[in-house]
Amino acid sequence: MLAQPFPLSDYAAILPLTIVATTPLMILLLDLILPKGAPRRDAAVAVGIAGLLLAAYVLVRQYLAHQFAPAFGFGFILGGFSIAFSLIVVAAAIFSLLMVLPQRDDEKVGPSCALMLWSAAGAMLMAGAGDLMTIFLGLEILSLALYCLCGMVLRASPVRLREARESALKYLILSSMASGFMLYGMALLFGATGSVNLAALQAIPAGNPVFAMGCGLFMIGVAFKLGLVPFHVWMPDVFEGAPLPVTAFMSVVTKAGMLAVFARFLYGVLGTDHQALIVPVWIVAGLSMLVGNLAALSQIDMKRLLAYSGIAQLGYIVAALAGTSTLGMRYALFYLGAYTFMNLGAFAVVALISRDQEEDSHLSAFSGLGTRHPLLAAAMAFFLLSLAGLPPTAGFIGKILILASTVAAGYQWLAWLLIAGTAISVYVYIKIVRAMYVPVDLAHIREIRPLSYAPWIAVAVCAVATIALGIYPAALHDVLPRIR
Amino acid sequence: MTPYGPVAIYLAVALVASLAFCILPGLLARKKPNPVKSEAYECGVEPTSDVSGRFPVRFYLIAMLFVVFDVEAASFYPWAVQMHALKLFGLIEMVTFVVVLAIGYAYVWKRGGFQWR
Numbered sequence: 169m170l171a172q173p174f175p176l177s178d179y180a181a182i183l184p185l186t187i188v189a190t191t192p193l194m195i196l197l198l199d200l201i202l203p204k205g206a207p208r209r210d211a212a213v214a215v216g217i218a219g220l221l222l223a224a225y226v227l228v229r230q231y232l233a234h235q236f237a238p239a240f241g242f243g244f245i246l247g248g249f250s251i252a253f254s255l256i257v258v259a260a261a262i263f264s265l266l267m268v269l270p271q272r273d274d275e276k277v278g279p280s281c282a283l284m285l286w287s288a289a290g291a292m293l294m295a296g297a298g299d300l301m302t303i304f305l306g307l308e309i310l311s312l313a314l315y316c317l318c319g320m321v322l323r324a325s326p327v328r329l330r331e332a333r334e335s336a337l338k339y340l341i342l343s344s345m346a347s348g349f350m351l352y353g354m355a356l357l358f359g360a361t362g363s364v365n366l367a368a369l370q371a372i373p374a375g376n377p378v379f380a381m382g383c384g385l386f387m388i389g390v391a392f393k394l395g396l397v398p399f400h401v402w403m404p405d406v407f408e409g410a411p412l413p414v415t416a417f418m419s420v421v422t423k424a425g426m427l428a429v430f431a432r433f434l435y436g437v438l439g440t441d442h443q444a445l446i447v448p449v450w451i452v453a454g455l456s457m458l459v460g461n462l463a464a465l466s467q468i469d470m471k472r473l474l475a476y477s478g479i480a481q482l483g484y485i486v487a488a489l490a491g492t493s494t495l496g497m498r499y500a501l502f503y504l505g506a507y508t509f510m511n512l513g514a515f516a517v518v519a520l521i522s523r524d525q526e527e528d529s530h531l532s533a534f535s536g537l538g539t540r541h542p543l544l545a546a547a548m549a550f551f552l553l554s555l556a557g558l559p560p561t562a563g564f565i566g567k568i569l570i571l572a573s574t575v576a577a578g579y580q581w582l583a584w585l586l587i588a589g590t591a592i593s594v595y596v597y598i599k600i601v602r603a604m605y606v607p608v609d610l611a612h613i614r615e616i617r618p619l620s621y622a623p624w625i626a627v628a629v630c631a632v633a634t635i636a637l638g639i640y641p642a643a644l645h646d647v648l649p650r651i652r
Numbered sequence: 653m654t655p656y657g658p659v660a661i662y663l664a665v666a667l668v669a670s671l672a673f674c675i676l677p678g679l680l681a682r683k684k685p686n687p688v689k690s691e692a693y694e695c696g697v698e699p700t701s702d703v704s705g706r707f708p709v710r711f712y713l714i715a716m717l718f719v720v721f722d723v724e725a726a727s728f729y730p731w732a733v734q735m736h737a738l739k740l741f742g743l744i745e746m747v748t749f750v751v752v753l754a755i756g757y758a759y760v761w762k763r764g765g766f767q768w769r
Contacts, residue, residue: 193755200762 174240181239181246182296184223184230184254188261189289191219192282199278209269212278213622216265216285223292224258227251242298242365250296252501253428256508257295257421261288263512263626264417267519270620271411276320283320284417287313291425300354300364303429307347307393310425314418315340318410335409342402343393350389356382369437374444383445386433393426396486397455400479404463407475412522412529415471416515419478420508427485427504435492443492450490454582456483457589464596470518470529474511477555477596480589481507487586488570491577499569506562506637510554513630516623517548531603538605545604547627552597554634557590562637569641713765724753 179186195212202208236247244250261284268280290309297303319336321328354364360379361369372379392399407415438446460480467473485507488500518529521537521544537545554561567590574583692699731738731746738745760766 193752196755196759200759 177237178239178244181230181235181237182244184226184258185289185292185296187219187223187226188258188285188292191216192285194219195278195282195285199282204274208274209277212281213265213269216281217262219285220258220262220265220288224255227255227258238298242367243302244293244296245298246296249432250292250428253295253424253504254292256424256505257288257291260417260420260424260508260512261285263516263630264413264421266622266626267413267416267516269622270519270522271413280317280320280411280413283313283317284414287311287317287417288421291421294425295428297429297432298366300357300366304347304351304354306425307350307429310422311343311347314414314422315343317414317417318406320414321411331409332411333409335406338402338409339406346389346392346399349385349392353382353385353387353389356385358382366432366436370439374441380445383438383442384448387446387449390426390430390433391449391452394423394430394482394486395456395475395479396449396452396482397459397479398452400456400460403479404467404472404475407478408469408472408529412471412515412519415474416512416519419474419511419515423478423482424504424508427482427500430486431489431497431500434489435497438492440492449486450579450582453483453486453490454585456480457487457585458592461589461592461596465592467596468531470531470534470600472529473531473596473600474514477593478511480593481511481555483589484567484570484586487579487582488573490574490579490582493573493577496573496577499566499573502637502641503566503570506554506566506634509630509633509637510551510561510563513551513627513634514548514555516626516630517544517551519623520544520627531600534600535603535606536608537603539607544627547631548604549601550631551634552601554638556594556597558594560635560638562634562641565638565641710768717760717765720753720756724749 195215198211198215199208202211230246231248231251238245264284265281268277268284271277287310290306290311290313293306293309294303295306297306315336318339319332321332356378357369358364360376360382361372363369369379388399392402395403407418410418434446457480460476460478460483464473464476464480467476481503485500485503488496488503490496521533522529534548537548550561554563557563557567559565567586571583571586574580574586727749728746731742735742
């Protein structure tokens, strides 16, 4: 017997995703037709951004029209939750595409943009995934594109090329292993309930050993992809070796997609019945805050430093979910939004000070930036202070909200760890600010001459958003109703 | 017996049987090796070189393209069998699938993916 084809409304639910997934086809076709040189590169980035903006428009329309419904037999669940995460993914993809433009390699700009959009489509699928199969499908779409992207370094020196290959290979091997853990966990969860649907998993009584084992393996996969502490070792190496736009993209999009899956699993499946099963996750989050910030202390490469700081920041976001309260979910989403802007803002500054053929992510590139280019230095300082969590930035409000939710949920020790981690992180970020503003002999510093002004757009938008969210902390309020 | 009992029995039987197949021939078989018997089996053709040698990475591209078109062919079969039952919906799905593949094919072709370099 044949299943009936799904109704049109199901296809309407995944329209933003479809747009993001089909835009790369247009980019590839244009890549074949247009002549080599600037038009081809500009067209690839422009078409990519246009597709993402269209997807964002449709997402906002869906949100305003409250077309919240499960689609494809609960395979994809459209709601405030999935829309919020999708919007974050789309924003991050736009900023990353802007950073691709300064890199002048005709052969690789088009494919890079196409792969980034496909990867973003995978993350958007994860944001709305309502059963284990969709989760895994989204995860693989997201990761497969990233394996290629990590190695696609643009017109590079042999050293740089080797680093990029190392990054791609490490990511492929370690990420596949984590996928294996996750898949085994899913198999056990399926064995315990006989269904891949998250709503069906919820019905399992506490204390079922197969279910507990499945949850454990699933969580290991989640923690690996989020880069939480015992599973974080891949992050610095992969982030350092990958091209800068890809690093920026990975630092937000993979995390947002996985965080959506984790939150849905936490709120939709584990709920309040299985609190004991998720205690290890809070411990792991607490460790991430400490270890991430401590390891960032000694870094001299900007990408590596931001990788470690990202480990800590993800620790904060996961901590917001402790106690699985409604407010905690909103605060986590708020902080993820704030992190998107401040982190990608910092990456865009790094993209602006890079020269042709090489990415200047070494910390020494920042010395004297305050005199060379006051505006850029001010923007960088602002993003770093926001990452450190100083007022009046979005990072400050975000941390206050997370502290409030962890304390309210009875996880005081997590709040203390957050404060300790933040104290360490201030030193990490201020170190860079100091390098930019301490007076140096200007003869030793080279001119900042950006190859493209596109990243300036990212810097400007991120700066405005970081201030705006700091002054008026708005978060979507009907995020939770359709989480299951 | 729990629902997983038969699975455990199946696993045990599979383990014992496969181990037996590996170990018993070594213990029981008569061994009269000669050069022709010990050389690698290549479907009757005399082997020209060492099998464990290195081979160029461009085979990887060929293999990948093969998998893509293999999957395409495999997806055509179920559709062909159920074409009338799936009606217009099936046709649209299939055309979408082929168009996506065709764009990829055009890209690979234009970029010289089929040239043996």
